[in-house]
Amino acid sequence: MYAKAFAPEYQGALTTLSVNSSLTDVLDRATEQLRTAEADGDQREVARAGLAVAEAHRRLGQVPQADAAWKASYRTARAAGDLGAMAWAVWSGGTLARQRGALPLARRLLALAADLGKRGDDVVARGYALAGLAETGRIQGDFQAAGRLHEQLLAEARKRGEARHTVWALEGIAQIHRNTGDFDRALALFEEAAAIARGADDRRGWAWAQRGIADIVSVRDGDADRALRILEQAERACRRMNLTSALAYNHKMRANVLFRARRYRQARRAYEETLAEFSAIDELRGQALCRLGLAKTLYRLGERDSARTATELRTLRAEFRRIGLYHAADMTDKALAELGTPAEGAP
Template sequence: MHGKAFAPEYQGELGSALGVNSSYEEVLTAAGRALSQADTALERARAALALAEANRRLGQVDDAGSAWRQSYRSARVAGDAGAMAWALWSGGTLARQCGQLRLARRLLTWGVALAADSGERLAHGYALAGLAETGRIQGDYAAVAALHEQLLEQGRAHGEARHMVWAMSGIAQMRRNTGDYTEALELFEECVRIAADAQDARGRAWSLRGVADVLSLRGEAERALALLSEAEVICRAMDLASALAYNHKMRGNVLYRDGSYDAAREMYAIALEEFDAMREPRGVALSRLGLVKSRARLGRDRGETLAELTELEGDFARIGLRHARETAVAFRNEMAAELSMT
């Protein structure tokens, strides 16, 4: 069982004014006003945390970085370890978004410890979820599988829909990446149901993207594209810049798998521009990989393709994206084999 989704990252007066489905422009305005009116260090910490999250979700990474650090400093002045843990969660999440995965793990690990010591259960769950996702993105499945299960157990115990969706979607992504499409689809579809029941539009948008991905891998391109269109409406309504860019990148994936290489190239180019604008290197590299593959299928010189793939492999290795690097290597080997036969 679970209740309606809520957003504990909005605290104090902001907690009553904002909800999980508030647009990030709305959060930005409310948090900025709260910060200017704050009388205590703890109030400043809470307002700066919301400001950091709104800026991060809108792709404004410099402003997000300044805000989470301000939140941490204010929380430290207030002597509130729980508020410090929330700030570290925000900073770690931003670091992951910016491709700084080692820093992300460091900040999130620290956040988990501070939250546990202070008894801030929700911050502990959020930091734990961030740590699990960071390890999953790196492809370190053995290390983070237990974290996902722990988060899912906590979510179920307290009826917290967002925790359940985060945990289940992470497990689903690992199943998808290891070829278990049946279980991955079941888990993603359950995430969609939980998010819908909990009125969590953001969680629903991300979960629809997961369902679309697996359907596409099973050859159901039309259904996948329809789900991505449904998710895109949510992303635009809530100003989810990063989620929208990943939606477009996934649309490129679906079109590519369906053999629509020209349309895929156009979508990857749109996603690349969006990721560039928000300075998200992981999304940039993944979109570039899609562009390289699409252009290769459209007849691009194989030597140029191989050179760019080698460059991308280096980017994936530097960021720490194991699964993406394996994909690039597999395609490079395929191109090299074709080149040797000509």
């Protein structure tokens, strides 16, 4: 049995905010509370409000503002000697680093956040930081270590009845099974995550789970129309909460579904539009993945020959390795093999 989902990153006077609150509303409320706390000289409340400001900016894709806000929150928390608040601020910074594709920095910051959470006896901050480390490892392709950490966090979340954390862990494990080819297991886990999120009124977690379900329906069942309907439902949830990054990843999945269905002209338009979305929020991983899909699509359309496509793929492979996206680099090698071109060679 799970309690209603809550957002522990909304702290102090902002605990009344819901996990489903529109991010523009969160930003307005948090900014107002930040000013009030600064005027009152309440440093702990300044740090808490600054965290909410940072998270709202990050999820809206406003990278420079998010970067400035989490650092300001951390400095204030450190001056106040509040280890828990320091942990949350560094967690926000690490999550932002992952979002921007700076994966080594993300790992360092999230590890620091986990340590600060442990020292500050903030179990939830530590759990969020460890979940961030698991997600970073999974994105990089370290499935074995990430899987172990996700399973550990899943057990802890189930024991405490924390719906949101349970959903995150289930989705992480499901994605690992999807990436390693166990589509049946992945679908079961995504569906369990969706059911828990729905029962706990966690629309954000539900939207991410729906994206995973649509992916499996497309790749395993070849049912593009059903997958697109599922993504449309998730898109509406993302738009209601102004989830900019989640919406862009939803659109990228839509492009993937169209590509698999051989609807290449629609896929090209979808990849191009989504690439612009990712560029607007400085999301390097999303940009690179869109470029991979677009390169394959242009080749299928006959608008780019195999030599130019191979050059683009090698360039992307180098970019993935530079960022640390080793699973994506393997995907590029597979695309090169489909062209009958070796992966080796200068970009």
